[in-house]
Amino acid sequence: MTQKIATHMGAQVLLEQPESNPFLEKFYADPARYALSTQMFFLLKRINQLRSLAQGEMFEATTAVAADFLLDKDPIFANLTLANDELKLYQQLYDQLRPQVLSPDLVIYLQAEPGTLLERIKKRGIPMEAGITPEYLKRLCESYSRFFYDYEAAPLLIVNNEHMDLSGSDADFDLLLARIDSMRGKREFFNRGE
Template structure:
């Protein structure tokens, strides 16, 4: 499948793995529109990082409404003439909810999620980026976003485990799993070209890209 055939690609993965950076680079390379999460617009996020138990529900609901609105706008677009690269799947939203919400809050969230969940456009390809927790922490520290400084290794490990379980059974779209520990697709053109080659050469529903040091 050549690159021109992909109309909607999604890049996913845990915090700090590089999904937004890759999304922007892919969108630029493909002449596509980037569909990006907007965490800076969430008024509860900084409070959540300081006091997760108190602000988890508000934070989660804001993101849910925001993501649904973005996907509804995407569904109304002309996918025959406009290409998109996004940095989130709506289906990953419950992963965060299950990590942060108390039992009664989670029940409320799940009811709202099932009620509001749109019939979203399915991607032609999902790229799932992986990296060890130690690498994620280094990257989070390097980018220097103040409110992320309190993210704990335990939370990141549980988040990575949740992503692994989710994508182990994922079959809604072709899936390319990329070990991003030793890759720098934003700054090393050979890494980015290797990714593009794997996308073009994909056959079937699942493929892997794992480059060592």
């Protein structure tokens, strides 16, 4: 979806690229052992991408950017997966390394029930994701909801993504674009329904 938004806006795209994390597959097999290395890799990768962006190495200053990650929400996964001593270490590094970056013009939060997410994960068929449990997804969804409940750093569009296929359906994607274009408030909700 991020690529489609970037194409529509004539923007550069900044992607998380989870497949580049050499610890991710190990994390899915043994979360307790590989949570810290997985989390630190993602944190450092995101910070490096944002620093390059801020320094103008990746894009012209006047070019719009569409990204599929938000550094501010990085601690969500750390809080879910790290042991207490690891979380303290992570938080110290996050606080020290976090670059000063401009707030986004808009954050889009795609919200769906854990069961729906689990179905989509299974449909995607990525072998290393086969061990993701409903309990983990429930905790993750609750953490995202708490985070975005208090989020005020940028305008926020919360999209009920239960009955939408934003990557595969041009009609759904066009509905999202129209909703983005009509957004006037700091926080708005979009619920297409069934």
